[in-house]
Amino acid sequence: MVVIEKFVDCACDFAETAYGHISPEHLHYVALYTAIILYIDDLGGTHLDAIQQFVARFTRGDKQLSPALDTLVDLLRGAHQLWTQVGAEAIIAGTLDAVTAMYIECTTHEMEIKPDATWFPYYLRTRSGICPPYIHFIFMKSWRATSDSYLQMMPYMERWVVGANLSFHKEQLAGETKNYIHMRACAEQTTPNNVLRDLCDETLHSDRHILTLAGRDNELVELWQKYVQGTLEFHVNTRRYRLHELGLTTKGQEL
Template sequence: MSPGTRSDAVLRAKIEAELALWPSDINQAVVSKILDGSCVYTETTYGHTTPKHRFFIALYTACLMYVDDLGERDLDAVMRFTGRFAKGQDHPDPVLNRLAGLLRQSHELWPQYGADAIIAGTLDAVTAMYIEYTAKHLVIKPSATRFPYYFRTRAGIGPPFIHFIFMNTWRSTPESYLQLLPYMEHWTLGTNLSFYKEELAGETNNYVHLRAAAEETSANHVLRQLVDEVLDSAHTMNVLTSEDAELAALWQKYFHGYLEFSLKAKRYRLAELGYEA
């Protein structure tokens, strides 16, 4: 049931202008994918937010996509991002400086709790990206069954993207949706629609393979388990929001928008499997 979200020409023009200021040695094909991915994600999943919020989210997403690849060129800059941010220092990379500036603006757009989660979740994510580069040969012990999800919650940037939903002009405090957050995050991270492209690339340091190693089972078995877990989280979300019409509408918007994004985003390559948004 795709919402059929339209492209936001104004947003795309503004993000394209931002990306034009990025280092000139970045492959333009990569820049094009970042532009498409960040804008499609924002258009489909956060269309209920204001233009100012959408610009922040799209640029933030673009910056995180950039950082995810930066370790190949400047791993030291990724490693030192959190320390430099905490000390208020400039970063050697202009995109990292832009990301740090966005984090400092987050309290202007989201409630206190949400903004704090956005900042903390981003620092966790960048640290996890660094670990992904430096621990590629990590051998998962069969008894470490909680580690894959622990690592996934950090590398998956769950808290920021969940809290982006609840802008400060909607509700000023989080008590009405606080209990939903773990289920929304579990649904988002468990959906894992990037697995197909990762499998094609031969990646084995993702959540599915880490969990398969820890549970001493196959990746296919883990995928089937994830299907049940994601459906269970979605059902729980429906129950938890059933007495709050506004909250239920927001959850449904996010639910369908996230799926629409996953099918539209070229980087996930799901069109090759016959899926269309």
């Protein structure tokens, strides 16, 4: 019960910080979705069958092996009410991809990353990191009825999410090596520190590219900047990521 409370508290904090611009109904959706995703990530170590069978049961309309997964299915069925058609379908498809990727992560601990498999770490991270859903959550259907104005920015937004790998410090301290930076270092035959430096440059480049594509669409620029600031603020202020140990603090709206 204590663990579930921690998931809920973390999910609510994240939704309110990163998505403070969306309506209460949307916030409730994002918070509940996030709590379930955190639970699924934990479920991999205790009930792997539930994750393994999620997509097949979703496709057949069967009851899931965990009540939390049944709740996730209900959320996916309601996505079209809150987001555009493109957004809702990206949320659904991205969630199915994510659960599959989580299963892969749980069952491939001994898999060695081959040199020159340089696209695989990004391939896996965009899926397990649930990039498409969390980007589309930014844009409510009630804000704009279609996704035309920001659709071309999506690849760069997803790249930013991958690059803003703010759990790496915590994972490094815990001795974890099955993460994006270590897998990429193996594939590129370099060090994790070199990958981290490259990732910082790539993330800044993605952000600049997003702002260039947004052009004079000030509402779009504002939404993106609020999301970026909120995401950074959440990770800095949440002690589980241990970024405060690096002396990072938030002051007002500035990181």
